Amino acid sequence: MNSQINRGFLSAIALFAFGQFSANAAPAPEANSLKPPASGSIPVAFVISERAVIIDFCGPWEVFRDVDIPGRSDAPFRLYTVSDKIEPIHAGGGMKIVPDYTFANAPAPKVIVIPAQSEPSAAMLKWIRESTRNTDVTMSVCTGAFVLAKTGLLSGKSATTYHGAFKSFVIGFPDIKLKRGARFVEEGNLATAGGLSSGIDLALRVVERYYGREIAKQTAYGMEYQGQGWMNPDSNQDYAAAAVSTAEHPLCAVCDMNVDPKTAPKSVYQGTTYYFCSDHDKKTFDAAPDKYAAADKKL
Numbered sequence: 001m002n003s004q005i006n007r008g009f010l011s012a013i014a015l016f017a018f019g020q021f022s023a024n025a026a027p028a029p030e031a032n033s034l035k036p037p038a039s040g041s042i043p044v045a046f047v048i049s050e051r052a053v054i055i056d057f058c059g060p061w062e063v064f065r066d067v068d069i070p071g072r073s074d075a076p077f078r079l080y081t082v083s084d085k086i087e088p089i090h091a092g093g094g095m096k097i098v099p100d101y102t103f104a105n106a107p108a109p110k111v112i113v114i115p116a117q118s119e120p121s122a123a124m125l126k127w128i129r130e131s132t133r134n135t136d137v138t139m140s141v142c143t144g145a146f147v148l149a150k151t152g153l154l155s156g157k158s159a160t161t162y163h164g165a166f167k168s169f170v171i172g173f174p175d176i177k178l179k180r181g182a183r184f185v186e187e188g189n190l191a192t193a194g195g196l197s198s199g200i201d202l203a204l205r206v207v208e209r210y211y212g213r214e215i216a217k218q219t220a221y222g223m224e225y226q227g228q229g230w231m232n233p234d235s236n237q238d239y240a241a242a243a244v245s246t247a248e249h250p251l252c253a254v255c256d257m258n259v260d261p262k263t264a265p266k267s268v269y270q271g272t273t274y275y276f277c278s279d280h281d282k283k284t285f286d287a288a289p290d291k292y293a294a295a296d297k298k299l
Contacts, residue, residue, distance in 0.1 A: 032186060034136045034209045041078035042210065045109035045131070047124060047147075048083050048099060049117045052091045055196050056115030056141040060203035064111075067207055067219050076211065082106040084121050103127040111137045111206060114144035115199070116162070125151050132189065137206050139191040141199030148192065149173045157187040162195035163239040164255035167295040171288065181240025183229040194236050197227070204230035242296070245275075253292055254281035269293060 036042060044064055046057045064077040083089060083099035091097055101107070103123045112128060112135055129151045132138040140148040145161035146169065148154055155175050160182040170178050179185050184193040184202040193202035208216035208230065216230065229235040245251035250261050253274035264275040265282040269289040276282040285292050 032209055033212075034206075036076065036210045039074070041075050042111060042136075043078050043080070043107050043109045044111040044113065045106060046079065046081045046113045046115070047128060048081050048089060048091070048097065048115065049120065049124065050089050052089065052097075052115050052117040053142055053196070054092050054095060056144060056199050057113055059197060059200040060113050060139075060141065062223065063200055063203035063207060063219060066222050067211065067215065068222070069211060069215065077111075080107070082127070084123055108134060110135055112139065113199075113203075114138070114140040114147050116141065116143040117147065120147045120150060129153060135189055137189055137191055137209075139193065139199075139202055139206065141193045141202065142195045145169065145192045146172065148190070149176055153190060154187070154192070157190065158185050159187070159190075159192040160185045160194050160236075161192065163236075164195070164257060166242075167254060167256070167292060168284070170295050171291045180242075181237045182233055183235045184233050186233070194239070198229065198236070200225060201227055201230035201235075205233075245296075250275045252277040252281055253285050253296075 046061065048057060061079055064079055067076045069076050080100040081097065082101045082103060084102060086099055086102055088096045088098050103126070106127070109131055112131060114128065124147070128138065128148070132151075132153055138148065138153070142162045143165050145154075145159055146165070149159070149169070149172070154173070158177040158179050160179045161169050166178060166180065169176070182194065183198050184191055184205060191202055193199045204216050204220055207219055220227075220230070243251055243256045245253070250259055250264075251257060252259050253276060255277060257277045259275045259277050261275055264277065265279055266273055266275050267282060267286055267289065268274070270293070272293075274285060276285060
C-alpha cells in the first residue's frame with residue numbers, strides 16, 4: 001500500500017511540474033501569424049484613385065502608424081500612397097491628396113490596402129496582381145473588394161464587402177463566394193473587410209498577425225478604439241441576414257437601403273415595382289433586372 005501511495009504522490013508531483021512548465025512556456029503563435037523583418041519597416045502601399053473613401057484608407061493608415069514595438073527605434077510600418085499619376089486626386093468629400101508614387105515607380109509592398117474608389121485602371125489592376133505575388137497581405141476595404149475581384153485573384157475564394165453592395169458583388173462576381181456577416185475574410189495572403197470601419201479591424205488583425213495580440217491591443221488602446229471586431233472575423237452578424245423589402249417599408253432593389261416610395265425612382269419588372277435610393281441605382285437595375293430580381297432569392 002505504501003508503494004502505491006508513493007507512486008501516486010510522485011505522479012502528482014510530475015503533473016504539477018508539467019503544469020508549471022506549460023504555464024511558463026512561450027505562448028502559441030497567433031493563427032496565420034506573419035514574420036516581421038528583424039530590422040527595417042514593413043512597406044504598406046495604399047492604392048488610391050478618384051473618390052477613394054477616406055475612412056477606408058485613413059482608418060488602416062492610422063492603425064499602422066500607431067503601432068509601437070518596445071525596444072525598436074524604427075517604425076514597424078512604412079506607409080505610402082500609389083496611384084496612376086503623381087497628381088492630386090479628390091477623395092470622398094473633396095479631400096485633395098497627392099500620391100507618393102505611380103504604379104511605375106512604387107516600392108515593392110509587403111501589405112497592400114485597397115479602399116473603395118472609382119473604377120480601377122488597367123495599370124492599377126496589373127500592379128495589384130503582380131505585387132500580390134510577394135505580399136504578406138493584400139487587403140480590400142468596403143467596395144475595394146470590387147477592385148480586388150477585378151484582378152481575378154479572388155476567383156474561387158470567399159470574400160466580403162460593404163453590406164449595401166452584396167447584390168452587385170454576387171451579380172458581378174459569381175465565381176466568388178460572398179460571406180455575409182463577416183467583419184473580414186482571410187484567404188491566404190488575401191483579405192477582404194466589410195464596409196468603412198471594418199478596415200480598422202482588419203488592419204488591427206494584420207498587426208496581430210505580425211506582432212501578436214498584445215501589441216494589437218496596445219495599438220487599439222492608444223487610438224482609443226474600443227471595437228472588438230478585429231478579434232472575431234464573424235462579428236458583423238447584423239448584416240448576416242438579407243434585409244426584406246415590403247410594400248410598407250420598401251428597400252432599394254440594388255443596395256437595400258430604406259427609400260421613400262413617394263419620391264424614390266422606380267422601375268416595374270415582371271409586374272413588380274422596384275424602388276431605388278438614387279437614379280444611379282435605378283440605371284444599374286435597369287441594365288440587368290433579371291439578375292437583381294434573382295439576387296434577392298440567392299441572398
